[in-house]
Amino acid sequence: METYLKGRVAFVSGGSGAIGRAIAVGLAAEGAAVAVSWHSGRDRAQEVVDAISQAGGRAVAVQLDQQDRSAGLAALDRVRQELGPVSVLVANAVQWPSRDLDEVEGLAASLATNTVGTAALIDAVLPDMRAAGWGRVVIVSTDIVEQPMAGPLSYAVAKGGLETAARVLAVREARHGILTNVVRPGFTLTDRALTTPFLGQKAVDSESAKTPTGRICTPEDVASAVVYLGSGANGHVNGQVLSVAGGRELVR
DSSP: OOOOOTTOEEEETTTTSHHHHHHHHHHHHTTOEEEEEESSOHHHHHHHHHHHHHTTOOEEEEEOOTTOHHHHHHHHHHHHHHTOOOOEEEEOOOOOOOTTSOHHHHHHHHIIIIIIHHHHHHHHHHHHHHHHTOEEEEEEOOGGGTSOOSSOSHHHHHHHHHHHHHHHHHHHHGGGTEEEEEEEEOSBOSHHHHHSTTSHHHHHHHHHHHSTTSSOBOHHHHHHHHHHHTSTTOSSOOSOEEEESTTGGGOO
């Protein structure tokens, strides 16, 4: 399948994490130059850049604080200077509110960073996409939006807001050649999934048993979906939510 990504520039926010790394490497394998953003994982982001470079690709690591709009604009300026204008944006970054905050404070912090901050990043890349008459925006969400679980409101509400934003963008920007979609991973096998106290191996085994495919999602599963929706191979999918959960959402 031809993805038509060769020569294009992709920006992957949250590129230092497991899912972000798989997405960045996947886009680079299709010929895109990739900007890998990081908030606190500078060394991990550089490892992703090094892996892409060693495979013959072009990549750069940039710091991104989604609470600071001016810093985001500065990061994009650097990407333009080093790689070129961005035509593929993967909004994958998540910043978790402090556990010291109560639920309302945590929700406000999460919306400010994850929803408003991501919207500001999208807004900043749209002019380049419009000028080119081509662009792809892919928002990485979570199946918790559709299948809520007991826990803090902040993460699910912030991602739900982004899914609504994606639908608005899909209607508004398609006339400029810009397609906007959402990838909604299920429970995904990452270091965080294995080490977070309320998850761990027991949760992995339990979710695997409940999933029709017999396993949980991997970062590479998510990356494959993102690369397709973010590429020229996707010529007419717009405003959609693609679940990458092995059919788990079908089983109650």
